[in-house]
Amino acid sequence: FSDWAKVTITRHAPQYLLEDGELRRSIQPTPLGVVRLKSSISFLSTFEAVSKRQPQNERDFFGAIFETLNQREEILQNDETRLLTPLLFEEAQEYFERSSKESTLDHADEALFMRFSEIAYGGVCLPDGSFGKFEHLVVDEVQDVSATQLASLIEAVPEPYQLTLVGDTAQQVSEENTFPGWDQLRRRWSLKEEISKFIKLEVSHRSTYPIMKLADRIQQRNTIKKGRPGRRPIWFHTRGEEECVGYMLRWLETGIQKYPHAMTAIICPNLPTAKYALTLLEPTFGSMVRLGDNHSFSFEEGIVVTDVHQVKGLEFTNVLLWDVSSRAYPANRLSQNLLYIGVTRAEENLALSSWSKPSPFLPHIHSKMVRGYDFTIEDEEEGNRRIQRS
Numbered sequence: 001f002s003d004w005a006k007v008t009i010t011r012h013a014p015q016y017l018l019e020d021g022e023l024r025r026s027i028q029p030t031p032l033g034v035v036r037l038k039s040s041i042s043f044l045s046t047f048e049a050v051s052k053r054q055p056q057n058e059r060d061f062f063g064a065i066f067e068t069l070n071q072r073e074e075i076l077q078n079d080e081t082r083l084l085t086p087l088l089f090e091e092a093q094e095y096f097e098r099s100s101k102e103s104t105l106d107h108a109d110e111a112l113f114m115r116f117s118e119i120a121y122g123g124v125c126l127p128d129g130s131f132g133k134f135e136h137l138v139v140d141e142v143q144d145v146s147a148t149q150l151a152s153l154i155e156a157v158p159e160p161y162q163l164t165l166v167g168d169t170a171q172q173v174s175e176e177n178t179f180p181g182w183d184q185l186r187r188r189w190s191l192k193e194e195i196s197k198f199i200k201l202e203v204s205h206r207s208t209y210p211i212m213k214l215a216d217r218i219q220q221r222n223t224i225k226k227g228r229p230g231r232r233p234i235w236f237h238t239r240g241e242e243e244c245v246g247y248m249l250r251w252l253e254t255g256i257q258k259y260p261h262a263m264t265a266i267i268c269p270n271l272p273t274a275k276y277a278l279t280l281l282e283p284t285f286g287s288m289v290r291l292g293d294n295h296s297f298s299f300e301e302g303i304v305v306t307d308v309h310q311v312k313g314l315e316f317t318n319v320l321l322w323d324v325s326s327r328a329y330p331a332n333r334l335s336q337n338l339l340y341i342g343v344t345r346a347e348e349n350l351a352l353s354s355w356s357k358p359s360p361f362l363p364h365i366h367s368k369m370v371r372g373y374d375f376t377i378e379d380e381e382e383g384n385r386r387i388q389r390s
Helices: 002-012 032-038 041-053 061-069 072-077 086-102 107-121 147-154 182-188 209-218 241-258 271-288 333-343 380-389
Strands: 137-139 163-165 234-237 263-268 289-291 302-307 316-321 346-354 371-374
Touching (some): 002 107, 032 107, 041 061, 041 072, 041 107, 041 147, 061 086, 061 107, 107 147, 147 163, 209 346, 234 241, 241 263, 241 271, 241 316, 263 271, 271 289, 271 302, 316 333
Parallel strands (some): 234 346, 234 371, 263 302, 263 316, 289 302, 316 346
8 A cells, every 4th residue: 555655645745755765754653542543434534524625726735634633523523433532632733743844654644645635636646647546446455454545445446346355354463453344344435235245255265174163263253164174283282382392393393294395384473482483493494494574485395484474365284383372362352363364374284382371262272173282281201192193
């Protein structure tokens, strides 16, 4: 979205660009409350009305923003989130005054500017440089798109049926959580049945049925009724990390022997943990194991160690989730979605590891959903024999 917005901003508002052509950003992070305000449908509706009232020859983006902030009571009255407060408006006023003075835009501002541009010029900047509308747009990962971004996308086509939105709210990883939801989306833009269709997919063709049943449990749903057969995920729970690493190494070695040309992913809760895990794996696997991050992510056979934020949309034959503890995936919606994403990256084989209290979104380790090995209460030799038998 940012790349698309930059094309329009470059053409109509070059003052927001640096000399190298990149958008000018503030060195201070935008407060989450201000992001929530700017991404709300109530703020958007008022902003659109204000922008339409501006005289054609006096279009002013920040002028429209400040006038919108002056409509505080209207926005609060229509607030669909029930999270906006008068204090947020004061914070937003200070933020926009600084942004206006410094000629900076953040990601939420980009979406507002795109909507402002559509109102001012009657369309969006097309690949050939002209202004108009696309014949059709396909938007993937829509669950991480804000209401304001959706507004600019919907208005970029002549009719709603010329827009295809694809997403999975269970994979929402935006910390601002600004996606309005499917029902709110249809109400806001009056997407009637005759011009729009809502299709819910309940069968996954990537992961096996046992893996998807576990994923369903993480999301506290019961929607998966059938799927490709496969083995239940295996789960190692130990007294300490060192002991657990030993079981993980054995599982990885077995997987490499069975699938010598496959790609195995070790998915960690965050990048620092991934870098640490890599140091524990290199003595055993050498050049076969590598780090996958924003700067380098190769898809060669072997083992890639990465964090869960990097793997959306990817799939691997074997997946090992490193540390599924309540510390790594606590009781909040973001952690629930991240754990779901990690589990559903596995096509054939999935292993979980923990050495402290497990995440509350997981079933009991002795649930029929998993092959659980709890070495905090089980004799190690007997546990090893059970693993070999399984």
